Amino acid sequence: MTAAVTDTAGKPGSKGFSIRAIMREAGIGLALIGLIIVFSLASEHFLTANNITNILTQITINLILAVGMTFVILIGGIDLSVGSVLALAAVVAGKAISMPGLGPAEAIALAVLAAMVAGTLCGILNGVVSAWWGLPSFIITLGMLNIARGAALQISDARTIYSFPVEFNNFGSLTVWGLPVVFLVALGLALVAWLVLSRTVFGRLIYGLGNSEEAVRLAGHSVFWLKVAAFTICGFTAGIAAIIYMARLNIASPIAGSGFELNAIAAVIIGGTSLSGGRGSVLGTLLGAFIIGVLANGLILLGLSDFMRQMITGVVIIVAVILDHYRAKLTKG
Template sequence: MAEQTNTVAEPNTPEHTGRDFSLRAIIHNAGIGLALLGLILFFSIFTEHFLNPNNITNILTQITINLILAVGMTFVILIGGIDLSVGSVMAFAAVIAGKAITLPGFGTTEIILLACILAVTAGFACGLLNGLITSYWALPSFIITLGMLNIARGAALHVSDAQTIYSFPFAFEEFGSAQFYGVPVVFLVALALVLLAWFVLNRTVFGRLLYGIGNNEEAVRLAGHPVFWYKVAAFTICGLTAGIAAIVYMARLNIASPIAGIGFELNAIAAVIIGGTSLSGGRGSVIGTLLGAFIIGVLANGLILIGLSDFMRQMITGVVIIVAVILDYYRARYAKK
């Protein structure tokens, strides 16, 4: 009797949909890029200083933290999850690092290195805990990360005694304001994370399986892959990027505040969704996330230059997010057809 094998077709991922996926991805990202170019053209015409080199540098600096958080958020949304805790985790990681960086008796290099390690470790731990709880009990990530949002914020306030920590070494502050041929070094750090995430998602088995989990989790499980640990890893990466964002935040502002990062999780989610990653998981790219972060940053900066109030800027940004979600709905319907 011929041996019967139980095979499960691998889910549609960047590596398994061939040229059609690549073409659609290029067209999709090109559409987002055209929207970004349209915004740049609009603000270039209707504002005087938008294309000023100093303003361009300012935009790159302003989007850095959101871009770093959005890179990690992309991993979570690709598997059909969401992480509402990243802003609070960033604040907690910053406070932990801030406490360390102000300790006496250490050399400048050693204390900065220790602070960075602690910030990344704090973010890693929070993301790992989110992933373990969400995956083990198969609970909605929305609820679990909402709980972590409060835990991390409370921990940040407790560790810092609700006080802002400041007086960091000059070398740390210098890193936050450094430029390389006019490009902020902190933005280059964020760009390096984007490239690393792109490689992981598009050129590794791990990345392909994250897409697969978002498309059809059961198929990936039946194929023999440890879905539990892949989902945990996605949340852990998201927490890790929150720790990196904390370092950039501290270097830029030279403070560590326990109330930092309020609302940052919404901006990160907005960048991912505007960039075309589906809220239902399985579709999207980190390049789209990069473009989405740029759209949010350019929109915010341009509206300020036009002279709109903060309330109007929030309303317009909200409209853009809603439109992006509606477009995602129609993209999903088109994909099913």
């Protein structure tokens, strides 16, 4: 029975899994290369070192949120609360880092821990409520969106928190070999998530859950705890994204993260992860985040208004969903 779950999940290394992964991610990669070529020809500023650094920095938060979102969407769920959870985690971390009597190192460590705990607890709550009562995650996380946002406003008294240690502020602009450190953090997180999903039993069960909850249950695994784990990971990554947000902008705002959940979901969908669950990868999510980042940056360089950029991004998302529909038919079986 366990073997059936592994097959259903698309065991990494199997022929079917490899063919589907190559079809999905090669197509996304070609789309990204096409965008880069178009914007390179349209603007002489696109492929400059400064602009490439800007793109990498700009996609960091979305990539981190999208990595966590991948786990949730793979099980057939959705998390609309990550933007608000980011704001709550940032405010909690901002309060922690501003506590009197702490040295810079202690304050930063406490802030990082506080953000991760706040995000993780929100994720656990999303998962437990959704899984225990069998309720749609769309509704549960919509409720959490409002709870976390309200809590962020209440804790901060609706005020932005600032004046962080210089060492913390410097982290947001630090580079290594010309690459932003914050992007390297996001890339490292994506690598860990890829290894978990493609090289562990837990990862196979996440895929299996998205394909058939009953098969996972009959194999003797806890559907409840797997769902809770997926949402917990999503909340945890929102906490990490909150720290990156604070380091980049040097503030902790209770209104931060508005709309971030939509960008994260878009990156996952454009990256080829099916909304019905059971199919997708972190590599695809990485490429999807790059596509959104490159698209946004290129459209700005072309002088398009914010309204036009939103419209074009929306069209790209819809096209990605349509392509996923046909890709599922072509790779079925």
